[in-house]
Amino acid sequence: MPIRSILAVDDSRLARMMLREAVLKSRPECVFREAGTAEEALNATRQQIPDLFLIDLNMPGMNGIDLAMEISRIAPGVPMALLTANIQDKVKLRAESIGLIFLEKPISSDRLGALLAQLDV
């Protein structure tokens, strides 16, 4: 099933705007929702589960990995990608160990398009 809706979680408005541009450039028909905090993301997920989550690692309060674990209880099996400029092996391993896709920040629309194509099954 193609990815038709995405929830982007990042405390930075700039980062969310850049993500929105990258998503809509590679998939204009996609429904793009955004959350600025972990709490907003959990509420948005309870209201409607998207086809893909894009989650920033470094956020005040709950970090992206902890948020992903919370989300997986509400939306098991939905793909989640962790975005960070901190591409350390241990961070990457920790993310991948709980099933997160690891994406380097800032993400290009080409890289995001490739990810969406990969997830379209």
Place this chain on the structure above:
Amino acid sequence: MGALSEFEQDMLRELLNVGIGRAAYSLSRMLDEEIVLSAPFLKVLSRQEATELIQNDSDEPVAAVRQSFDGPFQGSALLIYHENTSLELVRRMLKEEVPLATLTELEQESLMEVGNVILNACLGSIANMLGGELRCDLPEYLKGRCETLLQQPAGRVSPALDGCGGSECILLMYVDFSTGGDSLKGYLALLLDMVGMTRLRGEMSHLMERYAG
């Protein structure tokens, strides 16, 4: 010049945080262990306010690495640690117990290395995301009273651009450097004169327009 809007501060935080993330990666490669680097807040302050915040009623000298830059805007970036924190940072980098005299000898070299990685990553991130190029000078090591360090001109000494005196402002972030669960707090300061700040805001405005669609 008016204060930075909330969105401008958000943009700067994001630009610098991407740099901090890259610096964490580079430092983890250097030290062969996981490094947690975070920069939880950003404040726009006058020199006096920044000095008071960093000094925090202490007369302890600070050690800093400073890198001047120019390009679409000019200024200088400093990574600042209190003296005791700076020595602890060196001790962790060496990963072994070494006498204080040796630590002190290596302090300058080690802090320059850490500063070089963090400052270049942050300046590189700002330049890349704004779509320009910032030309950086070699880093220099400074030690002394915070007040004295922050009183230096914002960028390369250029009478045409550096005549703004008290109008200069400092973008200040905490930098929390953690290894093995313990954290060491320092500061990342971006010193900009009036011209530099105005140009940076202009560059951010272009970026905002690009993504606001």
